[in-house]
Amino acid sequence: MILIDGKKAAAELRAELKQEVAELKAKHNKVPGLTVILIGDLTPSQIYVRNKEKSANEVGLKSEVIKYPDSVEEKIVLEKIKELNSDKTVSGILVQLPLPKHIDKQKVIEAIHPSKDVDGFHPMNVGNLSSGYESSIPCTPLGCYLLIKKFEPSLNGKKAVVVGRSNLNGKPMTQLLLKENCTVTITHSKTKDLKAECLEADIIVAAVGIPELVRGDWVKKDAIVIDVGINKTDKGIVGDVHFEEVSKNVKALTPVPGGVGPMTIACLLKNTIDCFKRSQI
Ligand code: GUN
Numbered sequence: 687m688i689l690i691d692g693k694k695a696a697a698e699l700r701a702e703l704k705q706e707v708a709e710l711k712a713k714h715n716k717v718p719g720l721t722v723i724l725i726g727d728l729t730p731s732q733i734y735v736r737n738k739e740k741s742a743n744e745v746g747l748k749s750e751v752i753k754y755p756d757s758v759e760e761k762i763v764l765e766k767i768k769e770l771n772s773d774k775t776v777s778g779i780l781v782q783l784p785l786p787k788h789i790d791k792q793k794v795i796e797a798i799h800p801s802k803d804v805d806g807f808h809p810m811n812v813g814n815l816s817s818g819y820e821s822s823i824p825c826t827p828l829g830c831y832l833l834i835k836k837f838e839p840s841l842n843g844k845k846a847v848v849v850g851r852s853n854l855n856g857k858p859m860t861q862l863l864l865k866e867n868c869t870v871t872i873t874h875s876k877t878k879d880l881k882a883e884c885l886e887a888d889i890i891v892a893a894v895g896i897p898e899l900v901r902g903d904w905v906k907k908d909a910i911v912i913d914v915g916i917n918k919t920d921k922g923i924v925g926d927v928h929f930e931e932v933s934k935n936v937k938a939l940t941p942v943p944g945g946v947g948p949m950t951i952a953c954l955l956k957n958t959i960d961c962f963k964r965s966q967i
Contacts, residue, residue, distance in 0.1 A: 688938040690833050690912075696948035699832070700745055703955050707746040710962065718777040718962030719748035720804065720954070721770055723763065725789070726756035731782045738780070741951050747958060748775065760789045764797050771799040777965060778804035778958035801965060804957040806858065815861050820964075822957050827859040829949025830891055830912045831866075837938055838889075838910060841866040847887035848872045849880065849900065849926065855893035855914055863889070880904075892926035902931025909936045914946050 711717050720742050724735045735751055742749035752766065763781070770776045779802045781794050795803075800810035806822035814821035823831075834841065846868040850856040856872060863870045873883050875894075884890055884904040892900050893914035905911060915926030925942035933939050940946055 687933050687936060688837070689933075690837055690910075690938050690940045690945060692829070692833060692940055692945040692948045695833055695836060696829075696952040699949070699952040700741065700955065703952070703959060704745040706959055710959070711746070714966060716775070717746055717748050718958050719750070719775045720778045720780065720958045721750045721752065721776050723752045723754070723766065723779070723781045725754045725758055725763065725782070726786055728784070731784075735782055738951055738954060741955060742958070745955050747955060750776075756786050758786075758789075760793070763789060763794060767794070767797040771797075771802060776802065777962035778802055778954075780804050780954070802961055804954055804961060806957070807853070812853070812858075815858060818865060822961065823862065823953075824854060824858045825950045825953040825957060826855050826893075826914060826946060827862055827891075828953040828956070829946055830855075830859060830914065831862040832953070833940060833946070833949060834889060834910060834912060835866075841868050841889070844868045844888040845886055846870045846889040846891070847883050848891045848893070849884070850874060850893035850895070850914075852893065855891075859891050859893065863891075890927075894926050896926055897924050898926070898928040900927040900932060902928060902935050905932055905936050907935055907937070911936050911939045912946065913940050913942050915942060916947065 707717055722735050722738055739749050739751055770779050779798050785791050795807045798808060800808045803811050803822050806824040811821040815823060846863045848856050848859050851872055851874045860870050860872050871883055873880055881904045887909055889910045891912045897917040897919050911927055911932055913925035913927040917924050
């Protein structure tokens with residue numbers, strides 16, 4: 687079994703992006719800028735945002751974090767987004783989720799101009815991705831896709847099973863695999879026989895948020911398995927895949943942590959640079 691090293695792949699991607707930022711700076715005399723809005727004081731969100739800022743600085747991006755208290759009014763946030771939309775030094779805007787209950791997530795997502803939507807959550811980007819047009823692609827599925835492609839460059843005709851149908855992961859993942867000519871099955875909590883579906887798969891992407899759901903006898907021996915799960919349990923953080931069992935039975939697997947996670951942040955930087963490049967045309 688080969689362990690797919692997301693930490694290493696992310697470091698390689700960051701090195702490439704750093705080089706690209708230096709070239710863009712030489713060409714345009716400016717660097718791409720990422721602005722993150724963080725509302726409230728949820729610890730995981732604070733950690734994510736700190737890591738995003740650190741990585742952005744590392745590759746040479748201009749990075750800014752705007753913080754609001756949990757009680758901030760929705761209209762203040764929407765006004766700020768409007769201001770950032772017309773700020774030429776800002777290439778990408780990300781509003782960290784989840785949001786406090788009194789703020790309408792969809793309104794916030796739709797307020798971000800699609801050309802600065804580094805999350806790829808705006809309906810315009812969702813539509814463009816599903817139509818096969820150029821778009822921002824959500825960072826986690828993009829990271830999964832790059833890990834799969836690095837391991838297996840041709841996915842033509844492969845059977846892929848995506849476990850989970852979220853807008854954040856499952857649905858965009860399906861689009862990316864379809865674009866690569868995979869035959870994709872998207873499964874979810876109401877799927878009749880999930881084990882039987884997974885046993886058909888050359889590629890499994892597990893993104894449901896159920897600890898160790900995918901077991902050792904659910905996988906083919908030459909399968910590639912990508913674990914998107916980050917689940918807090920009594921025995922620590924585990925993925926959606928039972929690592930010990932599945933690692934004995936497949937060709938390749940991503941660990942948790944150190945698999946998809948590091949790639950997600952690197953892809954956010956990539957998306958910011960891509961938004962910048964599109965804005966310079
Ligand atoms: N919170 C957890 N994951 C994400 C993400 O990919 N984007 C945003 N904006 N918030 C998140």
